[in-house]
Amino acid sequence: MSRPPAVSVTNVSKQFTVAGTGYAGIKGALGAMLAGKRRERKVVHALNDVSLDIHAGETVALIGRNGSGKSTLLSMLANVIRPDTGSVNFPASEDPTHPRIAPLLEVGAGFHPDLTGTQNVYFNGAILGLSRATMESRYPEIIAFADFENPEYLDAPVRTYSSGMFVRLGFAVAVHTDPEIILIDETLAVGDSVFQEKCYARIRQFQEEGRTIIFVSHDDDAVRRVATRAILLSHGKVAADGAVEETLAAYHSNHHA
């Protein structure tokens, strides 16, 4: 393919040092030091020399067991974790140093309970890199997408919201940020069935517009429904990469072996 890939992961490795026994805090650390105990540390290889290219317009499912490294890889694509070695690049982005990436946030992340829905929408937009002017012009669309039964809730503090309302609003902001790359971590199917259908419709629209979607899921049906490609991670390495059914088959044979 002559076009540069949307995401290029090259020889990426990542280790984490996990503190063994819990000496949380300065007091604990000082106490341990005075008692002459060394803090136990365990090194975990989250990713081990991973290389892959993802092209614009692909919808890629990352699958694998817990601890296989898929969330670490997703965090690296979101640029919240850096690889120890290797590199992650976005050569096809308009500005490769600042690709427009929209991570779908966990329920309520970045929402302040005492602020209203509207205030939180603006804040979420700012966090995802949108200017206030852009947010003002997109606000009606966002609200229409969230489709609250009682729109007056938008002026109420979000601590009065149900979890479904949180998710609707968060999802609505994220899909209106004009992202080049969308990252989804297990939050694909949210809300009631009507809203779920809306989310899937929006994802199809993104696919038609040639945007890149990368998601982590344990739900085979969701993977089959939207993914055009699946990558199986196992012990921090790519174990299978290709057509959805084949990768899922590899996962399940491996799983039950």
Place this chain on the structure above:
Amino acid sequence: MAQPSSSFSAEIREAWRYRELLRTLVRRELDVRYKNSIFGVAWSLANPIMRAIILLLVFQYVIPIKVPNYGVHVLATFFPWTYFLTGVLDAADSVSKQMPLVRKVYFPRELLPIATTLANLRHFLLTLGVVTIPLLVVLYARDSFIHHRLSLPPAEILLLPVLIIMQTLLIAGLALFLSALNVFFEDTKFLAAVIADLLFYAVPIIYFIEQVEHATLLPESIRGVVHTLFLLNPMVVILASYRRFLIAWPDGTPPRIPLTPGQPETIAVNLGVPWPWFCLSFAMCTAIFIFGYRFFNARKWRFVEAA
């Protein structure tokens, strides 16, 4: 996306790219504090106003001290102290509190403690404008009326912006340092609160710096060392300077208080800090800011891994 080996200036440029987010973060902090209402602003000022009234009454009627307007001398340092305390402690968990966001979205993490600092600065300026300055206006007007002579604040009041910048650099530096540390050691904020509580007695709020210089109860051999150590604390210099910059000497000469209670010997107070010490303190605040900024940036990529 700043690269791993990014320089100081590249970090600053990257943060500057996100200035609109910084504005939003500051506005959000204030929205939360004022609870979206004009009454919220009034409520947040109720505390400093009540405090001012109580302090003035106590030092007028309960603890009469032979310095005219002693309560005002206390107040002039009290609000800057509150700015320091809330600025540092609010910021200490500014990153930890936002970990769900930090774990998912990229943005320059230093914006979190800096936004908290700026929100506290805005609130401090509001307190200054609504409580301290009107109080001083009333005071100077009253003095002018009583003495039939125009009573004005000292010329040093023009240096107030320099003083506020210096204090903000100090607060921002400590905010960056503590907020990074609190991600790895979750009791940092708690320990900082304990230390700040003790620090209250080590800074000149309820006494004058000159009383430390002339502390006759201290052995003479260590008095000089104690005084030097005392002046090396930037908050000592900052608070003494607020007092000196805001409050004029009556009749152009500094007020005097007895060296020891009941004795005739007196010392002049509210002389302010000698300028070399003031400049040294400014340099220290700048250095603390740079240290805090570098400390934070050297660790910010490990925040997600730590939690």
